[in-house]
Amino acid sequence: xxxxxxxxxxxxxxxxxxxxxxxxxxxxxxxxxxxxxxxxxxxxxxxxxxxxxxxxxxxxxxxxxxxxxxxxxxxxxxxxxxxxxxxxxxxxxxxxx
Numbered sequence: 811x812x813x814x815x816x817x818x819x820x821x822x823x824x825x826x827x828x829x830x831x832x833x834x835x836x837x838x839x840x841x842x843x844x845x846x847x848x849x850x851x852x853x854x855x856x857x858x859x860x861x862x863x864x865x866x867x868x869x870x871x872x873x874x875x876x877x878x879x880x881x882x883x884x885x886x887x888x889x890x891x892x893x894x895x896x897x898x899x900x901x902x903x904x905x906x907x
Contacts, residue, residue, distance in 0.1 A: 814870065819860035823852050825869075829862055832869045847876055
């Protein structure tokens with residue numbers, strides 16, 4: 811298993827476009843919807859946060875704490891990560907801290 815790095819979008823706002831594209835590619839929600847929510851977070855309009863897990867420069871997992879969910883999918887993680895020993899609990903523990 812790789813050494814993953816957890817960041818908030820506020821720590822690396824330059825990742826906003828890449829993160830919005832990553833979330834869009836996973837869940838099919840329009841990229842613009844993610845960008846709008848991320849910008850609200852970065853500008854301080856909302857306290858809800860965006861969290862990324864990086865393997866090098868590659869986003870391998872993400873979590874958005876939002877007021878309303880965009881979808882009703884119960885599978886919150888890419889199946890490829892499950893095979894690599896990644897657990898969603900690791901990601902949630904970072905958010906709680």
